[in-house]
Amino acid sequence: MTLSLPTAHFAGLFCDAIFFGIYLVTCTGSIRVLLMTGRGREERWRRPGEIRWMMAIFGLFLFINCTLDIAMGFLRNFRAFVHSPNPLAILTSPKYWTNIIRPVNIAVGAWVADFVLIYRCWVVYGRRWLIIVPSVLLYLAHVANSLRVFAMMGAAGGLPTTANPNAFEAFRNALLVFSSLVAAQNVVTTGTLIWCIWLVERSQARNFQYEDRPRYLRRIIAVLAESGAAYTAVVLIVLGLAAASSPAIYVVEDLVSGRIINHNE
Numbered sequence: 001m002t003l004s005l006p007t008a009h010f011a012g013l014f015c016d017a018i019f020f021g022i023y024l025v026t027c028t029g030s031i032r033v034l035l036m037t038g039r040g041r042e043e044r045w046r047r048p049g050e051i052r053w054m055m056a057i058f059g060l061f062l063f064i065n066c067t068l069d070i071a072m073g074f075l076r077n078f079r080a081f082v083h084s085p086n087p088l089a090i091l092t093s094p095k096y097w098t099n100i101i102r103p104v105n106i107a108v109g110a111w112v113a114d115f116v117l118i119y120r121c122w123v124v125y126g127r128r129w130l131i132i133v134p135s136v137l138l139y140l141a142h143v144a145n146s147l148r149v150f151a152m153m154g155a156a157g158g159l160p161t162t163a164n165p166n167a168f169e170a171f172r173n174a175l176l177v178f179s180s181l182v183a184a185q186n187v188v189t190t191g192t193l194i195w196c197i198w199l200v201e202r203s204q205a206r207n208f209q210y211e212d213r214p215r216y217l218r219r220i221i222a223v224l225a226e227s228g229a230a231y232t233a234v235v236l237i238v239l240g241l242a243a244a245s246s247p248a249i250y251v252v253e254d255l256v257s258g259r260i261i262n263h264n265e
Helices: 005-035 053-083 089-090 096-122 129-156 164-207 216-243 255-264
Strands: none
Touching: 005 053, 005 089, 053 089, 053 096, 096 129, 096 164, 129 164, 164 216
């Protein structure tokens, strides 16, 4: 049974709603960590000087980015299936504004999320620049490729179509490179973070009996590994579906934005 384009969009909207709900739960926990301190009766709001404003601003930006992506997807589907006699004309229109803005929104969200991940790695390693050189190179390649995609969209006056086969093929290849670079950057940076935390955990273990070892570093490693693996898996699925030109890509493409944010909150 072949998955039709309208069915893929409806399934994608359902998956968006589920993962956006998961994101809201993780976002609430992140806000509490950023804006509150203490435990139990001693819990209180942080003073302005105690708030990590850089992380708070990035967290707010990513929340707006993810919410905007969900809203644009819902608006496009609502107009296509409710207000238009021909849904496919809206869903496949290379010049409809949501079809143009959403890829830009996802790319900008990826820029910010990857920057936050690299920044965290840099801080964990004591602000040693040499450690993050591979991640920074992948990040710069990712940004340059995204700008190339934007230039193609500008030259085509929207999304390149098969009416210009050369431009369409170049645009498709650039999108495949985008997914590959995002996945590679995530694996390298997350792996580097986990390695540092694991070394610290191992050095601490020498000073404690097995049953007395602190577990919080091990939990941090587990969270990083789990979220990084899940996000990388989603990106690789998108990459495979894009390479196969499958309509199923619309089911999972919007999860990239959600997983970016869940991984970096």
